[in-house]
Structures are given as C-alpha cells and as structure tokens.
Amino acid sequence: MWDQLPLILCLTISCVCFADADVKCELQHNGNNEQFPKEFSFGVSTAAYQIEGAWNEDGKGPSIWDNYTHMHPERIADHSNGDNAAESYHRFAQDLVALKELKVGFYRFSISWSRLLPKADTTVKNQKAIDYYNMVIDKLLENNIEPMVTMFHYDMPDGLMKFGGFTNDIVIKYFRFYADILFETFGDRVKKWITFNEPFDYCLPGYGSAYFPPMIHAPGVADYICMDNLLKAHASAYRLYKAKYFHSQRGKVGITISSRFYYPKNNDAEEVVDRGLQYSLGWLAHPIFGKSGNYPYKVIEDITSNSMREGLAWSRLRPFNFYWSKIIKGSGDFLGLNYYTSRYVEIADPPLGENPSWERDSRLKYSVDKNWKRAKSNWLFCAPKGLEDLLKWIRDNYNNVEVYITENGWSDNGELNDADRIDYLKAHLQAVLNAVNDGCKVTYYSHWSLIDNFEWNRGFTEKFGLYYVNMTSKNKERVAKNSAHYYRSVIESRKISSSDNFV
Ligand code: BGC
Secondary structure, three states, X not given: OHXXXXXXXXXXXXXXXXXXXXXXXXXXXXXXXXXXXXOOEEEEEOOHHHHOOOXXXXXXXXXXXXXXXXXXXXXXXXXXXXXXOOOHHHHHHXXXXXXXXXXXXXXXXXXXXXXXXXXXXXOOOOHHHHHHHHHHHHHHHHOOOEEEEEEEOOOOEHHXXXXXXXXXXXHHHHHHHHHHHHHHHHOOOOOEEEEEEOHHHHHHHHHOOOOOOOOXXXXXXXXXXXHHHHHHHHHHHHHHHHHHHXXXXXXXXXXXXXXXXXXXXXXXXXXXXXHHHHXXXXXXXXXXXXXXXXXXXXXXXXXXXXXXXXXXXXXXXXXXXXXXXXXXXXXXXOEEEXXXXXXXXXXXXXXXXXXXXXXXXXXXXXXXXXXXXXXXXXXXXXXXXXXXXXXXXXXXXXXXXXXXXXXXXXXXXXXXXXXXXXXXXXXXXXXHHHHHHOOOOEEEEEEEOOEOOOOHHHOOOOEOOOEEEOOOXXXXXXXXXXXXXHHHHHHHHOEOOOOHHHO
C-alpha cells in the first residue's frame, strides 16, 4: 500500500509500465536446507475495515475510514467504500472454510477499535463486538489455527479525531485503555498481539500528505508527531501487558513495520542504502530494537539541522527523553515485518518534495529495475531478493530479533488463474527460507491476503486475495484461486514445491 505515500514519491520513481512476459519473478535456493523448520508457521492476513463490512451494525461507531469514504467517494478509485466489503462480520464461517482448506497454522486479523468502543472513550463497551471477536477466536482455536491479532490497522475511531487523533498525546492513554480491554477480554486465548500495523504508512499519508484520512496536511511536522505518539502508545500497551497480564497469559506483543529494501543506484554509494533503511524501517525499529532507545542518530541529526536552517526554535523531530527511551527500548517481543517490494536509491540533489517534509528530510530519490515484474498496483514490483537482504539487515542491526512476516502479497485483477501471484509467492517464500538458512530468526510468514478486499484508496480495483470474492454477488462466495492451491501444497510439504501443476 505504498501508493499511499505522497505523490511526490511516485513522481520520483522512473516510470515502468507493466513488465513484459519475459520479465521473471523468481529467486534461487541458496543451497542449504530445503525444508522450513518444524516450528515455522504459515498463515494469512486481513484487516477489519477491508473485509468486515457491517460498518454501522450492532452498535459499531464510525471510524475515520467510514467517514472519509462517505464524504470523499471521489478519492477512491471506483468510488466504493468498506460498508459491506466481503461481509466477514456476517460471513466468518466462509472465511473459516478457506482457512481450513489452506491448512494455515495462524490467522492474522485486526479488531475494529470503534466496533469495540463506539465512542472511543471509556463510556460504552460494545458487547456485540466482544461476542463477534470471541466467536472468531474460538472457531480458530477449535480448528488449530492460532489467532494473531492486530489492534490497530488504520481505522481510528472517529471520536478521537475531535481532539486531534494521533497528534494529541492523550491518544496514548486512550490506546492503553483499549489495549487493556483487549488483553483482559481475549488474552486468555490470544497469544500474539500486534499493537499497530505500519505506523509509517498511517502517519505519513494521514498527517503529512493528506492522501489518507484524517487528511491533515502538515508534512514534516504532524506526521512526525503522529509517529512519536504512536511509538509511545505502542510501548505503553507493551509495558501494560508485561506488568498486568504476562504472568498469567504468557503471550507475545510486537509491532508491524513496513519496509522496502534499498539498493544503491550508483555502485559507489553504499551509505545511501543505510540512509534509505534508517528513514523507513529504522525510524520505528531503532527506538524499540536498537541500542539507544531513540530514533536513528542520522535522522535526528538531519532533521535538527534542517529545522534550525528553517529558522525554527526547536527540531520538528523530538527525540525521546530519558523517561520515554526507557519505556520504548525493548518494547517488542518480535518485529512484525510487512514486505512487498524494493527500490534503488540515490541522493536527491536538489532535495525533492514539499518544504518541510519527510521526502525533503530524507533527501532520497527512488527508482526501479526494468527486470522487476510489476503487479496491478503501480508501486508493487517483484523483488524477492530484497526480502532476503532486508531480513539479513535486521539480523545484523537488531541483534537477530525474532521476525514475523506479517504481510507479503501481489495484486492483479482477481483472476482465478493467478500465475503471477504464484511466482511472487514462491519467490518470496524462497527468500524467507534462504534467510532462515542464513541464521535469521524468522518464525512466521503470512500472505496478504486471505480474500479479495477493499484496497484503501484503490477501492476494489486491485485484488490481493488467495480467494476470489465476487463483491456484487448475494452470497459473496469465496473461491480458491490457483495460488491458494499452491500455497496449501507448500504448507503441507513444508517445502517450496514446483508450481508446474498449479498454472
Ligand atoms: C497494508 C494492507 C494493504 C496492503 C496492500 C499493506 O501495507 O497493511 O492493508 O491492503 O498493504 O496495499
């Protein structure tokens, strides 16, 4: 969903149209073990707003995505919204059939904050929402599928926007309250918690470029405040779990961060690779998994000097004080990683983007390789080696922290014979296996997505599902694509099987 980054990023990418049929999407095995380790788990992911529908039923309150799609249909490619989507709120039984067919070990789904707490504040706790998520969790467990729950996947309760959403640090308290209810209500059965999905992709488009709700246009300032509060909210929920629930529940709490890997455009410029990574993954991972308990040094230094040059009295990026550094540092039992694609990078001279903005602070220019196959989404190119290299970078920079790949996927028009998705899946599983063979502690892989769903500003025009959903049919049947059959064969054999019989 990197199309959500400000338009400028797209403009700086050398334009490549759909790659021709000869362009391959593959990766070679590194010669070691051919089987995934016994304890390695395969799964699939979804998110509440993208699949649940029932946007105003059974006491659910509005989220910023409900209001945004209703007020600005013109901003969604097909003028659609998530009011009904795949109707998973009413059709979880159908999702379960698909999950069982796939034989996944776990299912990553998100809880809608405004379904549980319709007013966002502490006054109403919606029992119908509790019943629904209890049903989902219990059904999964009955079928030996481990629930992995994301607490926040972009759908902020609208009530919190009345006082600034993630730019007001009161949000830390609200999120902690919400997390407390989740742990207390579901924690006896849910043992894997992801506080936030992709803070970067929520804060930059939401509070920087205004490409996404809540459409606040204050780049280089409000988006940084959003990430700051979000990291604090994450760490507060993590500490709450450790203090109040861990001794009885014994689960793990982490965060999901998205990142590409970066390759130097000019061979002599290795440091731009590091720069690219510090300005994306590192911004969020460094405070939690790094040694300093703060943003990457380079990022703090650049933004401080840019702010001084702009005549500001203080930096647009507030480094964490001692109190917060202590709380944030180490506040992750695992790093959730969403990987879709990679880029080449070079220093942008002169810098690009609005002044101020993340583009300008990071001073990077991105491009792609003409040998990378392109998906339906204009930002998504097949670069599996990038996943392998990113996992090794994490191993080397964050003390080989345990990594769960919480998303990885390919978009098309929804064809049942989805040979390109199979190639993508196969190549990326190979990247994971190569990394595992090279000592990276990757223990979960989740494909995005179980079913076709509402793809944010792209509406229903880009499909990521292993299962096709006819959004206009009455029963919204889930139909297995060829990629679903292929994924199941890998899960069963725990080996990257040949894809010949599946196309
Ligand atoms: C997001 C998903 C989205 C996917 C494809 C991910 O970054 O978490 O919600 O559907 O990208 O754009």
